[in-house]
Amino acid sequence: MTDAVSARERILARVRAAVAGAPEAPAVDRDYRTSHTADDPAAVLGLLHENLADYRAHVHRTAPGGLAALVAERLAERGARSVAVPPGLPDAWLAATDAVRRPDEPRLTPYELDGIDAVVTGCALAIAETGTLVLDGGPGQGRRALTLVPDLHVCVVLAPEQVVASVPLALPLLDPGRPLTWISGPSATSDIELDRVEGVHGPRTLEVILVVSR
Amino acid sequence: MSDKKVRASALDEGRRSGDGRAFVGMPSFPEAAHEAVGDTTLRANLRHATHTIRDKRARAVAELDDWAALREAGKRIKDETLRHLDTHLLRLEAGVTDAGGTVHWAADAAEANRIVADLVRATGETEVVKVKSMATQEIGLNEHLEAEGIAAYETDLAELIVQLGEDRPSHILVPAIHRNRGEIRDIFAEKMGSWGRAAPEGLSDTPAELAEAARLHLREKFLRAKVGISGANFMVAETGTLVVVESEGNGRMCLTLPETLISVVGIEKVVPTWRDLEVFLQTLPRSSTAERMNPYTSMWTGTADEDGPRAFHLVLLDNGRTDALADEVGRQALRCIRCSACLNVCPVYERAGGHAYGSVYPGPIGAILTPQLRGTTSEIDASLPYASSLCGACYEVCPVAIDIPEVLVHLRERVAEEGGKGHRLEKAAIKAASWVLDHPNVLAAGERVASATRKVHPKRLPGPGARQWSDHRDLPELPAEPFRDWWRKNRT
Known part of the structure; x- marks a missing residue:
């Protein structure tokens, strides 16, 4: 452990020596935009829809009353016979599907997760300008592996309350103490000739359901 | 030690x-x-x-x-x-x-x-x-x-x-x-x-x-x-x-x-x-x-x-980062967020590829980061600050505004001070060029000769050094008349 302590002290000493006498850096101006979008919930929701779809998420809208039927339809359409269920997911969301429910209590192993067709979750918030869903492991979202290993992710977004316009508006609403996953479309790669291809290790299909309450 | x-x-x-x-x-x-x-x-x-x-x-x-x-x-x-x-x-x-x-x-x-x-x-x-x-x-x-x-x-x-x-x-x-x-x-x-x-x-x-x-x-x-x-x-x-x-x-x-x-x-x-x-x-x-x-x-x-x-x-x-931090011009390289935009716009990178930079950090950012992390004692590291035409495209696209050309020139000075070889030829060429540029009549005459003879210009340059240069490049086409002549005819 003495070695580690000395490396720490050595690095800090080198850092201090390197900048000793350097002028103070100019103050950070935050004169960039907080949002690039008009402050209109319908426009923000429209932009979220458009940007999610642009990165190959499949986006659907429903009133609260139609949610259970839409979830069931999306699972059936994709041939999902089993669905992982995060703790705290409202029972009503899965009321209409006959897919086998696989609750994550006790914790499913990675191999068990690999044998499950789909997962249904909510989210912490969604960002319109970037087409991003943010999950923070809260109720109805579960731990990170749940939305990673199954090949189909059905994510429910409550509009307008969970939708923000931009990254600068999203960050203050998030708790850095929780593990966060930002999801913008299904997994993808640009590693072959810098051309984007969807579908590598994460879920290859992302279905987003926007529940519009007013 | x-x-x-x-x-x-x-x-x-x-x-x-x-x-x-x-x-x-x-x-x-x-x-x-x-x-x-x-x-x-x-x-x-x-x-x-x-x-x-x-x-x-x-x-x-x-x-x-x-x-x-x-x-x-x-x-x-x-x-x-x-x-x-x-x-x-x-x-x-x-x-x-x-x-x-x-x-x-x-x-x-x-x-x-x-x-x-x-x-x-x-x-x-x-x-x-x-x-x-x-x-x-x-x-x-x-x-x-x-x-x-x-x-x-x-x-x-x-x-x-x-x-x-x-x-x-x-x-x-x-x-x-x-x-x-x-x-x-x-x-x-x-x-x-x-x-x-x-x-x-x-x-x-x-x-x-x-x-x-x-x-x-x-x-x-x-x-x-x-x-x-x-x-x-x-x-x-x-x-x-x-x-x-x-x-x-x-x-x-x-x-x-x-x-x-x-x-x-x-x-x-x-x-x-x-x-x-x-x-x-x-x-x-x-x-x-x-x-x-x-x-x-x-x-x-x-x-x-x-x-x-x-x-x-x-x-x-750390691994050399504090060395870069100590260099008041070079330390801006540590702003890098590894986006690689500078590689994608670089004419040198596009032709030479990443391996030639001899480091996990290729391209313009590599040319300023590697010599700072590793020093300039090896042949490859001393040559990296020269792996650029100083066109400035890298600086324009950099999302944290690293002035890569500025650091390149700064590192060239450092290499030159350390007495690297290869600087004699460059000095001679610059000397000849400054003489021509100091004598406008010589320059104008040269341009006219170049335009008049353009049909007979070879596709590749002759002579040592020049031939190697054109092995991998096409020579630019010369216009039919020098700009000065065109200006005199059309604008005066």
Whole structure:
């Protein structure tokens, strides 16, 4: 452990020596935009829809009353016979599907997760300008592996309350103490000739359901 | 032994274990580039890929009308961070520790490799899954682990292509950019079987099928992995949060499924506040993959109950960064967020490819970062500041406004002061040119002769030096008359 302590002290000493006498850096101006979008919930929701779809998420809208039927339809359409269920997911969301429910209590192993067709979750918030869903492991979202290993992710977004316009508006609403996953479309790669291809290790299909309450 | 010597000898070891395949004893940039520009497949692959991404980046950036303000803010945040790096690192250390993580400090490659190997050994495991990380490539971690009997599996698609092909990375973002789809298909078909699950029979060269082959090959490794190794794009001092930005989901697999996570991160990757992410999460994806946002971003603070690894180790790496920090012109290179936009617009990179730079950091940023991290004593490192035409395209696209041409010129001065060879010819040429430019009549006469004789100009230049120059370039076409003559006729 003495070695580690000395490396720490050595690095800090080198850092201090390197900048000793350097002028103070100019103050950070935050004169960039907080949002690039008009402050209109319908426009923000429209932009979220458009940007999610642009990165190959499949986006659907429903009133609260139609949610259970839409979830069931999306699972059936994709041939999902089993669905992982995060703790705290409202029972009503899965009321209409006959897919086998696989609750994550006790914790499913990675191999068990690999044998499950789909997962249904909510989210912490969604960002319109970037087409991003943010999950923070809260109720109805579960731990990170749940939305990673199954090949189909059905994510429910409550509009307008969970939708923000931009990254600068999203960050203050998030708790850095929780593990966060930002999801913008299904997994993808640009590693072959810098051309984007969807579908590598994460879920290859992302279905987003926007529940519009007013 | 002084600190500097300790680091230098450790660096040598790092480089030996690091990329023994070619980086040690690497020829100078002009020699390596000379070979590369003769490779027409490589030139075509690079041209295709860099031009594709170049146009897309421009469109993604144009969507934000406050880009200039975001760029300036990114620059200032990084400058402020570097000015008080000790404070931010200590704050980060406290944040990570409070959240259940353990922080280690590594002054050089050898120290970092030893720390990681010890941590892996303590778990009793003999294999690890890795997320793409420049820092671990820089220190040659995979080779070090291999020597210790630990198999390190790269899981990023491009890194997998490089690892299976026993090749070297040639781009920061897309390490296999020098490979086209046909070459990738051949590597997968031949090599996957000896590393694990073989490629499917009759694999074609469509990117979707290649991605599917990688998915199948790596899935068994992810599911059984007990130890994951990563880098990080950002570390937030205020909260102790690490951020990894990725596309494929291999990052999420490595960060989430294993029981132990080890992240090796350069000390310059810290940002002071949570809010600072609002700048970089807007500028990085657009500069790098030309996306509004990359598919997956993971953020974690220490360890969490019931979610992800139970043990988290952060290894903070110096390895020459404090040398760069001490150089008042050169330290701006430490602002780099590894987006690789500068590579994609660079005319030199496009023709020479990444391997010629002899470092895991190729392209314009590599030309200023490598000589600062490693010093300029070797032939390759002393030649890197010259691997540029100083056109300035790299500076224009840089999302943290690193004035790469300024640093290049500064490093050239340093190399020249150290008395490198090759400066005599340049001096003679400049002397001749200044004489001509000082004598307008001579210049005008020369231009007229050049225009009048343009039908008989050879396609290649004669004479030593000049012939080599035109071996790999086309001569520009001369106009029918010099501009001065045209001006006199039309405007006076």
